[in-house]
Every structure is written in C-alpha cells, then in structure tokens.
Amino acid sequence: MLHFFPEESQDLQLLDRYPEIKAVFIRFNTPLPSSASEERLFSFATMTNLPKSHKLSDSMFKKRVVLKCNLNYYKK
Incomplete structure (x- = not known):
C-alpha cells in the first residue's frame, strides 16, 4: 500500500502490478447484476x-x- 498510493497514474492497468490490491478492488467494486x-x-x-x-x-x-x-x- 505504501507503494500503491503515491502512484500518480489512475489507470486500471496499474492494478496489475499490485495483485493483492487488485483482488480487493475486484471484490468490492464489482456491481451486482441489475436484477x-x-x-x-x-x-x-x-x-x-x-x-x-x-x-x-x-x-x-x-x-x-x-x-x-x-x-x-x-x-x-
């Protein structure tokens, strides 16, 4: 996290360099299907x-x- 937060890029490809943060991102930022x-x-x-x-x-x-x-x- 100490290396992730100072990153200036806000591109989602950045998450590929941080697999743990990517897993948390996918878990909590995946929307439910509409119904x-x-x-x-x-x-x-x-x-x-x-x-x-x-x-x-x-x-x-x-x-x-x-x-x-x-x-x-x-x-x-």
Whole structure:
C-alpha cells in the first residue's frame, strides 16, 4: 500500500502490478447484476406471495421486510 498510493497514474492497468490490491478492488467494486438485488429482496420477503400482498404500498412492504430481517437477526 505504501507503494500503491503515491502512484500518480489512475489507470486500471496499474492494478496489475499490485495483485493483492487488485483482488480487493475486484471484490468490492464489482456491481451486482441489475436484477440480483431485487430477486434477493423478494426471495427474502416470502410474505409477498400471500393473497393480500397485492394491496401493499411501497412503504408498508419496506417496513415488513425490515421487520422480518430484524426477526431473523434476533433469532440467531
């Protein structure tokens, strides 16, 4: 890191000289596919498959997902 930060170049090819930093860069700067986060949300929020779920507003849906997350967190 002491050699990486003083580098003046901001070209991504610079990462080839620093494999450890390149691995961290790829791990944390790779975006999710566009639908992955929504699919994860809906698979986690299984209560959306209920017959009454078509009446949920956006804010109520968010609240139910947060409550379910918190419930699962405290169960562990």
